[in-house]
Amino acid sequence: KQEVTQIPAALSVPEGENLVLNCSFTDSAIYNLQWFRQDPGKGLTSLLLIQSSQREQTSGRLNASLDKSSGRSTLYIAASQPGDSATYLCAVVGNQAGTALIFGKGTTLSVSS
Amino acid sequence: DGGITQSPKYLFRKEGQNVTLSCEQNLNHDAMYWYRQDPGQGLRLIYYSQIVNDFQKGDIAEGYSVSREKKESFPLTVTSAQKNPTAFYLCASSIWAGGEDEQFFGPGTRLTVL
Numbered sequence: 595k596q597e598v599t600q601i602p603a604a605l606s607v608p609e610g611e612n613l614v615l616n617c618s619f620t621d622s623a624i625y626n627l628q629w630f631r632q633d634p635g636k637g638l639t640s641l642l643l644i645q646s647s648q649r650e651q652t653s654g655r656l657n658a659s660l661d662k663s664s665g666r667s668t669l670y671i672a673a674s675q676p677g678d679s680a681t682y683l684c685a686v687v688g689n690q691a692g693t694a695l696i697f698g699k700g701t702t703l704s705v706s707s
Numbered sequence: 708d709g710g711i712t713q714s715p716k717y718l719f720r721k722e723g724q725n726v727t728l729s730c731e732q733n734l735n736h737d738a739m740y741w742y743r744q745d746p747g748q749g750l751r752l753i754y755y756s757q758i759v760n761d762f763q764k765g766d767i768a769e770g771y772s773v774s775r776e777k778k779e780s781f782p783l784t785v786t787s788a789q790k791n792p793t794a795f796y797l798c799a800s801s802i803w804a805g806g807e808d809e810q811f812f813g814p815g816t817r818l819t820v821l
Contacts, residue, residue, distance in 0.1 A: 598749070625807050626807050626808075626809075630812075635815075637812045637813050637815045638797065638812040639812075640811060640812075643809040683749070683750070693755075693801065693803070693808060693810075694755045694765060695742075695752075697750040697751075698749055699747065699748060699749045
């Protein structure tokens with residue numbers, strides 16, 4: 595059964611730092627991997643989608659990489675800002691439950707000014 | 708504006724009541740999903756539907772029911788058989804693309820049992 599793990603569970607950094615969030619999954623047979631952002635009490639906002647044939651995706655200050663063979667993905671945030679403070683969730687689509695996502699528990703990021 | 712709407716934003720349920728959470732999308736997506744989020748846990752799949760009039764159970768379907776009579780609507784009923792329904796419920800949708808599709812989420816409904 596696919597399991598997704600995110601490390602660290604929480605991270606605090608000063609404004610301006612570059613940072614990396616980690617995601618690992620146990621079954622490399624995935625169709626895609628998505629990174630989401632969630633603000634307290636809100637729904638999920640899709641940040642980046644990496645399909646299984648891709649190695650990375652970029653959007654603004656965000657860069658996500660995917661290494662299927664090792665079961666790992668990283669989300670790189672450049673020049674962090676207080677507005678980046680949120681919970682970041684990693685999720686994969688595998689062979690289970692149609693195309694439903696299997697989620698990690700998230701990394702809660704706090705960026706101080 | 709295209710998107711996913713969920714209503715109500717907050718819902719309170721008394722013991723023994725059934726309640727229905729609404730999810731509507733105008734993105735013309737084929738697939739729709741319901742997830743449950745509890746503090747300190749990842750989102751877990753309740754039900755999903757890839758086509759009208761068809762739906763499948765997820766990991767935690769017990770005590771829940773759904774219908775998919777229209778492409779744009781996927782309501783979730785929390786029945787009295789669900790012993791611990793207090794949670795944040797999120798609806799999502801995607802184009803059916805064999806697994807390579809991006810999922811989009813609604814704003815969520817917070818259900819509290821009184």
